[in-house]
Amino acid sequence: MNSIVVPGEALCVEEEFMPFEGVYTLDGVVRANTIGIPIYDVVNRRIYIKPAKNPKRPKSGDIVIGVVDRIRDEMATIRIIGYDVTTTFKHTFTGILHISQVMESRAQNLYDFIKLGDFVKVKILNSYIPYIVSMKDPRLGVILAYCSKCGSQLIKTGDFLKCTKCNNTENRKLSVDYMLVKGK
Ligand SMILES: [Zn+2]
Structure with a gap:
């Protein structure tokens, strides 16, 4: 209930x-x-x-979830929400994701890995604001995404995402926890 x-x-x-x-x-x-x-x-x-439980702020080494707010050529800003959907921070924090922190080998284009509005799981690398975040680990990356054509939720099919409504397929840097947004 x-x-x-x-x-x-x-x-x-x-x-x-x-x-x-x-x-x-x-x-x-x-x-x-x-x-x-x-x-x-x-x-x-x-x-x-x-609202769920509200810890104050994350610290270095923490794994947090957030929403992609803005993408520029080599950098994206992530609105950090909480540790998971049951433990959200009282306020949101800005996280900076640099293109060098997306995957082990250097990514060419951020737009191939994340899109605006995606829910992501990231690791915090410092202890002050703005937070610097990484999504290199297999657990890290996109955990929930919506179709850029029709807005429906995308489901994971193999290594890519597929829209159940319009059959559009999209690529992301997916977390192994994709769609496990309600906790572990
Ligand atoms: Zn669609």
């Missing part, structure tokens, strides 16, 4: 509970807008998302 939800997850229909905080409504269905625990307030007939 009180399990963690991720953004976009359907929670109820509008007639059951009024959308309150951390949710949005699409075609009458109330969906999570953030990571956390959905609270069905039966007294006030409203629904909201209570």
Whole structure:
């Protein structure tokens, strides 16, 4: 009942509970807008998302998850969210991913490995802000991605990703934990 939800997850229909905080409504269905625990307030007939546990900030060596915010030629910025979807930081932090930290051999083009809006698992390499992050390890890389043509969730098929809706295929630097966003 009180399990963690991720953004976009359907929670109820509008007639059951009024959308309150951390949710949005699409075609009458109330969906999570953030990571956390959905609270069905039966007294006030409203629904909201209570954030998960909130440690202050990550330190060097930590593995964290985040969302790709911006990609430039040789650098991307990652909005660091938490250790996993059940343990999110109170505030998000900026992480810098340099093209030399994507894979063991030097990557040529960042756009071949990550795209805007991807959820990624990265390792923190320093102890101050902005954080410098790496995704070289097999556990690190993209853990959830959406189709750049139609926006549907992509599923892993062998070494690449495939859209279940439009059959578009895409490449990423995939984490072995792809789609295991709800914890270990
Ligand atoms: Zn698609």
